Amino acid sequence: ETGVTQTPRHLVMGMTNKKSLKCEQHLGHNAMYWYKQSAKKPLELMFVYNFKEQTENNSVPSRFSPECPNSSHLFLHLHTLQPEDSALYLCASRNRLNTEAFFGQGTRLTVV
Amino acid sequence: QKEVEQDPGPLSVPEGAIVSLNCTYSNSAFQYFMWYRQYSRKGPELLMYTYSSGNKEDGRFTAQVDKSSKYISLFIRDSQPSDSATYLCAILNRDDKIIFGKGTRLHILP
Numbered sequence: 356e357t358g359v360t361q362t363p364r365h366l367v368m369g370m371t372n373k374k375s376l377k378c379e380q381h382l383g384h385n386a387m388y389w390y391k392q393s394a395k396k397p398l399e400l401m402f403v404y405n406f407k408e409q410t411e412n413n414s415v416p417s418r419f420s421p422e423c424p425n426s427s428h429l430f431l432h433l434h435t436l437q438p439e440d441s442a443l444y445l446c447a448s449r450n451r452l453n454t455e456a457f458f459g460q461g462t463r464l465t466v467v
Numbered sequence: 468q469k470e471v472e473q474d475p476g477p478l479s480v481p482e483g484a485i486v487s488l489n490c491t492y493s494n495s496a497f498q499y500f501m502w503y504r505q506y507s508r509k510g511p512e513l514l515m516y517t518y519s520s521g522n523k524e525d526g527r528f529t530a531q532v533d534k535s536s537k538y539i540s541l542f543i544r545d546s547q548p549s550d551s552a553t554y555l556c557a558i559l560n561r562d563d564k565i566i567f568g569k570g571t572r573l574h575i576l577p
Contacts, residue, residue, distance in 0.1 A: 357512070386563060395475070398511075398555070398567040405563060445510055447565070454499040454518060454559050458510035 358382045361446050361459035369467055370436060376462045378429040378446030386451050387429045389421060392443040392461070404429060405451060436466045470494060473556055473568025481576050486543040490556035490568045493537065499559035500532055502541045504552045505570065511555055515541070546575045 359380045368374050378387065389401040403411035404423040418440075420432040429446055443463050449456040473490045480486055488502075499518045503511035515530040517523045523530045531540040539556055553570040560566060 357510070359510075361510075388565065395569075397471075397473075397569045400564055400566070403563060411562070411564060449565075451563065455501060455513050455516045456559075456565055457513060458503075460510040463508070 357457040357459065359446060359448055359457050359459040361444075361462050363462060364460065365463045365465075367465045367467060368433070368436065370438075372436075373432070373434040375433065376431040376444055376446075376464075378431075378448075378459055379427060380448040380457075381427055382448060382450075382457070384448035384450050384457075385426055386449050386456075387423060387426075388447040388449075388456065389429065389431055390445040390447065392445055398445070402431075433464075436464075438466050441465045470560075470566045471556060471558055471568040474571055475569045477572040477574055479574040479576055480546060482546060482548060484546050484575075486541075486546050486550070486573060486575075488541040488543075488554050488556075488571050488573070490539045491537055492539070492558055494560070495534070495537060497537075497558045497560055500530070500539050501557040501559070501565070502528075502530055502539075503555040503557060503567075505555060506552045514554075548575045548577050551575045 362377045387404045391399045401415045402421045407423045422430040443461045445461045446459045447456040501516040502514045505511045520534045527544045529542040555570040556568040
């Protein structure tokens with residue numbers, strides 16, 4: 356256990372559905388990240404939040420919408436996704452004074 | 468040129484061998500380096516981090532950074548079948564982005 360919890364672990368959704376991924380950490384970290392991991396590709400950084408403020412949107416389509424209501428919670432809202440969006444979505448957090456980041460176990464998303 | 472380059476493998480070695488995993492990076496300003504291990508269907512697990520040139524050791528694992536060559540390495544001594552996983556190198560850049568290599572799939576053969 357890294358202290359970063361992601362729910363749900365698995366999600367199957369249709370292209371017209373709306374769903375949300377949740378990430379939670381109680382490590383006192385002040386930076387949180389969303390990554391996408393597809394087969395045979397590097398981890399792709401999607402969004403960065405520092406002190407609840409979004410500091411990075413790495414050219415992510417608007418069908419992905421992040422939300423960070425407080426420093427312990429991070430959401431990724433999904434709507435009208437495409438089959439190519441199927442991937443493992445990983446959340447990470449870190450203390451900005453330190454280097455190391457800790458990951459959750461990810462949400463395996465399948466878009467049908 | 469990609470910021471972090473890593474050979475995806477797969478790399479197969481016999482049990483007990485020394486494993487050498489490597490990455491190169493493009494920007495000499497990068498200062499912070501990490502290695503993660505990822506088992507199938509799990510999130511990446513932090514193994515080691517370092518921010519200086521030289522070696523850092525933790526049990527059977529040694530992380531090495533050569534800033535002059537922009538080259539980072541992870542060595543695993545006395546490799547075990549349980550070390551079979553994907554190993555990811557990562558750098559933390561000045562914008563607080565953590566950039567990953569593709570990951571190297573490692574198989575330790577019993």
